[in-house]
Amino acid sequence: MNRALMRTFSERLHRFREDRGLSQRQLGLLSGVEPIQISRYERAAALPAADSLAEMARVLQVPMETLLLGKDTSQPEPQLRNALLLDRLSELDELDRQDQETVISIIDAIILRRNVQGIVGPQNKTA
CATH class of the missing domain: 1.10.1220 (Arc Repressor Mutant)
Incomplete structure:
Protein backbone atom coordinates (compact mmCIF):
# COMPACT_ATOMS: atom_id res chain seq x y z
CA MET A 1 0.00 0.00 0.00
CA ASN A 2 1.04 3.54 -0.64
CA ARG A 3 2.10 4.85 2.79
CA ALA A 4 2.19 8.49 1.67
CA LEU A 5 -1.39 8.27 0.40
CA MET A 6 -2.53 6.62 3.62
CA ARG A 7 -0.85 9.31 5.72
CA THR A 8 -2.22 12.26 3.75
CA PHE A 9 -5.68 10.69 3.55
CA SER A 10 -5.68 10.16 7.32
CA GLU A 11 -4.78 13.82 7.88
CA ARG A 12 -7.52 15.05 5.53
CA LEU A 13 -10.15 12.75 7.05
CA HIS A 14 -9.26 13.91 10.56
CA ARG A 15 -9.27 17.58 9.56
CA PHE A 16 -12.60 17.42 7.68
CA ARG A 17 -14.21 15.44 10.50
CA GLU A 18 -13.08 17.93 13.14
CA ASP A 19 -14.01 20.90 10.92
CA ARG A 20 -17.57 19.51 10.86
CA GLY A 21 -17.54 19.07 14.64
CA LEU A 22 -18.00 15.30 14.45
CA SER A 23 -16.51 12.60 16.63
CA GLN A 24 -15.33 9.36 15.06
CA ARG A 25 -18.43 7.72 16.51
CA GLN A 26 -20.75 10.35 15.01
CA LEU A 27 -19.10 10.07 11.59
CA GLY A 28 -19.47 6.32 11.83
CA LEU A 29 -23.16 6.51 12.68
CA LEU A 30 -23.89 8.97 9.87
CA SER A 31 -21.82 7.17 7.23
CA GLY A 32 -22.41 3.55 8.19
CA VAL A 33 -18.67 3.00 8.68
CA GLU A 34 -17.64 1.40 11.97
CA PRO A 35 -15.97 3.95 14.31
CA ILE A 36 -13.06 1.54 14.88
CA GLN A 37 -12.49 1.55 11.11
CA ILE A 38 -12.55 5.37 11.03
CA SER A 39 -9.94 5.27 13.79
CA ARG A 40 -7.79 3.00 11.59
CA TYR A 41 -8.14 5.41 8.68
CA GLU A 42 -7.11 8.36 10.84
CA ARG A 43 -4.09 6.45 12.16
CA ALA A 44 -3.05 5.70 8.56
CA ALA A 45 -3.46 1.99 9.21
CA ALA A 46 -5.88 1.40 6.32
CA LEU A 47 -7.56 2.98 3.31
CA PRO A 48 -11.34 2.77 2.90
CA ALA A 49 -13.20 0.81 0.26
CA ALA A 50 -14.88 2.94 -2.40
CA ASP A 51 -18.34 2.67 -0.83
CA SER A 52 -17.05 3.71 2.60
CA LEU A 53 -15.11 6.58 1.06
CA ALA A 54 -18.24 7.74 -0.77
CA GLU A 55 -20.35 7.69 2.39
CA MET A 56 -17.77 9.53 4.49
CA ALA A 57 -17.33 12.15 1.74
CA ARG A 58 -21.12 12.60 1.59
CA VAL A 59 -21.37 13.12 5.36
CA LEU A 60 -18.35 15.45 5.40
CA GLN A 61 -19.73 17.33 2.38
CA VAL A 62 -16.55 17.10 0.32
CA PRO A 63 -15.93 15.48 -3.06
CA MET A 64 -14.50 11.95 -2.83
CA GLU A 65 -11.46 13.03 -4.83
CA THR A 66 -10.76 15.83 -2.36
CA LEU A 67 -11.05 13.50 0.61
CA LEU A 68 -8.88 10.76 -0.89
CA LEU A 69 -6.35 12.71 -2.95
CA GLY A 70 -6.58 16.27 -1.71
CA LYS A 71 -7.64 17.63 -5.09
CA ASP A 72 -10.06 20.50 -4.78
CA THR A 73 -12.63 19.96 -7.50
CA SER A 74 -15.16 22.31 -5.94
CA GLN A 75 -13.45 25.48 -7.10
CA PRO A 76 -14.39 26.29 -10.70
CA GLU A 77 -11.75 27.71 -12.97
CA PRO A 78 -11.98 31.50 -13.08
CA GLN A 79 -13.69 32.63 -16.27
CA LEU A 80 -12.77 35.71 -18.26
CA ARG A 81 -15.64 37.76 -19.61
CA ASN A 82 -13.54 39.19 -22.44
Whole structure:
Protein backbone atom coordinates (compact mmCIF):
# COMPACT_ATOMS: atom_id res chain seq x y z
CA MET A 1 0.00 0.00 0.00
CA ASN A 2 1.04 3.54 -0.64
CA ARG A 3 2.10 4.85 2.79
CA ALA A 4 2.19 8.49 1.67
CA LEU A 5 -1.39 8.27 0.40
CA MET A 6 -2.53 6.62 3.62
CA ARG A 7 -0.85 9.31 5.72
CA THR A 8 -2.22 12.26 3.75
CA PHE A 9 -5.68 10.69 3.55
CA SER A 10 -5.68 10.16 7.32
CA GLU A 11 -4.78 13.82 7.88
CA ARG A 12 -7.52 15.05 5.53
CA LEU A 13 -10.15 12.75 7.05
CA HIS A 14 -9.26 13.91 10.56
CA ARG A 15 -9.27 17.58 9.56
CA PHE A 16 -12.60 17.42 7.68
CA ARG A 17 -14.21 15.44 10.50
CA GLU A 18 -13.08 17.93 13.14
CA ASP A 19 -14.01 20.90 10.92
CA ARG A 20 -17.57 19.51 10.86
CA GLY A 21 -17.54 19.07 14.64
CA LEU A 22 -18.00 15.30 14.45
CA SER A 23 -16.51 12.60 16.63
CA GLN A 24 -15.33 9.36 15.06
CA ARG A 25 -18.43 7.72 16.51
CA GLN A 26 -20.75 10.35 15.01
CA LEU A 27 -19.10 10.07 11.59
CA GLY A 28 -19.47 6.32 11.83
CA LEU A 29 -23.16 6.51 12.68
CA LEU A 30 -23.89 8.97 9.87
CA SER A 31 -21.82 7.17 7.23
CA GLY A 32 -22.41 3.55 8.19
CA VAL A 33 -18.67 3.00 8.68
CA GLU A 34 -17.64 1.40 11.97
CA PRO A 35 -15.97 3.95 14.31
CA ILE A 36 -13.06 1.54 14.88
CA GLN A 37 -12.49 1.55 11.11
CA ILE A 38 -12.55 5.37 11.03
CA SER A 39 -9.94 5.27 13.79
CA ARG A 40 -7.79 3.00 11.59
CA TYR A 41 -8.14 5.41 8.68
CA GLU A 42 -7.11 8.36 10.84
CA ARG A 43 -4.09 6.45 12.16
CA ALA A 44 -3.05 5.70 8.56
CA ALA A 45 -3.46 1.99 9.21
CA ALA A 46 -5.88 1.40 6.32
CA LEU A 47 -7.56 2.98 3.31
CA PRO A 48 -11.34 2.77 2.90
CA ALA A 49 -13.20 0.81 0.26
CA ALA A 50 -14.88 2.94 -2.40
CA ASP A 51 -18.34 2.67 -0.83
CA SER A 52 -17.05 3.71 2.60
CA LEU A 53 -15.11 6.58 1.06
CA ALA A 54 -18.24 7.74 -0.77
CA GLU A 55 -20.35 7.69 2.39
CA MET A 56 -17.77 9.53 4.49
CA ALA A 57 -17.33 12.15 1.74
CA ARG A 58 -21.12 12.60 1.59
CA VAL A 59 -21.37 13.12 5.36
CA LEU A 60 -18.35 15.45 5.40
CA GLN A 61 -19.73 17.33 2.38
CA VAL A 62 -16.55 17.10 0.32
CA PRO A 63 -15.93 15.48 -3.06
CA MET A 64 -14.50 11.95 -2.83
CA GLU A 65 -11.46 13.03 -4.83
CA THR A 66 -10.76 15.83 -2.36
CA LEU A 67 -11.05 13.50 0.61
CA LEU A 68 -8.88 10.76 -0.89
CA LEU A 69 -6.35 12.71 -2.95
CA GLY A 70 -6.58 16.27 -1.71
CA LYS A 71 -7.64 17.63 -5.09
CA ASP A 72 -10.06 20.50 -4.78
CA THR A 73 -12.63 19.96 -7.50
CA SER A 74 -15.16 22.31 -5.94
CA GLN A 75 -13.45 25.48 -7.10
CA PRO A 76 -14.39 26.29 -10.70
CA GLU A 77 -11.75 27.71 -12.97
CA PRO A 78 -11.98 31.50 -13.08
CA GLN A 79 -13.69 32.63 -16.27
CA LEU A 80 -12.77 35.71 -18.26
CA ARG A 81 -15.64 37.76 -19.61
CA ASN A 82 -13.54 39.19 -22.44
CA ALA A 83 -13.37 36.55 -25.20
CA LEU A 84 -10.52 38.33 -27.01
CA LEU A 85 -8.45 38.43 -23.83
CA LEU A 86 -9.16 34.75 -23.23
CA ASP A 87 -8.02 33.96 -26.78
CA ARG A 88 -4.81 35.95 -26.33
CA LEU A 89 -4.07 34.27 -23.01
CA SER A 90 -4.46 30.91 -24.68
CA GLU A 91 -1.93 31.97 -27.32
CA LEU A 92 0.42 33.36 -24.66
CA ASP A 93 0.38 30.00 -22.92
CA GLU A 94 2.15 28.57 -25.99
CA LEU A 95 5.04 31.08 -25.82
CA ASP A 96 8.37 30.26 -24.23
CA ARG A 97 8.94 31.15 -20.58
CA GLN A 98 10.98 34.29 -21.30
CA ASP A 99 8.27 35.76 -23.54
CA GLN A 100 5.62 34.91 -20.96
CA GLU A 101 7.64 36.69 -18.25
CA THR A 102 7.98 39.74 -20.52
CA VAL A 103 4.23 39.89 -21.07
CA ILE A 104 3.60 39.46 -17.33
CA SER A 105 6.01 42.35 -16.61
CA ILE A 106 4.16 44.57 -19.07
CA ILE A 107 0.80 43.66 -17.53
CA ASP A 108 2.19 44.30 -14.03
CA ALA A 109 3.47 47.72 -15.14
CA ILE A 110 0.07 48.69 -16.56
CA ILE A 111 -1.71 47.56 -13.39
CA LEU A 112 0.79 49.43 -11.20
CA ARG A 113 0.36 52.61 -13.26
CA ARG A 114 -3.41 52.29 -12.97
CA ASN A 115 -3.20 51.79 -9.19
CA VAL A 116 -0.87 54.76 -8.75
CA GLN A 117 -3.18 56.95 -10.84
CA GLY A 118 -6.04 55.89 -8.60
CA ILE A 119 -4.09 57.05 -5.55
CA VAL A 120 -2.57 60.32 -6.80
CA GLY A 121 -5.09 61.17 -9.51
CA PRO A 122 -4.45 61.72 -13.21
CA GLN A 123 -1.43 63.78 -14.13
CA ASN A 124 -1.95 66.90 -16.21
CA LYS A 125 0.36 66.92 -19.19
CA THR A 126 1.48 70.40 -20.17
CA ALA A 127 3.79 70.88 -23.07
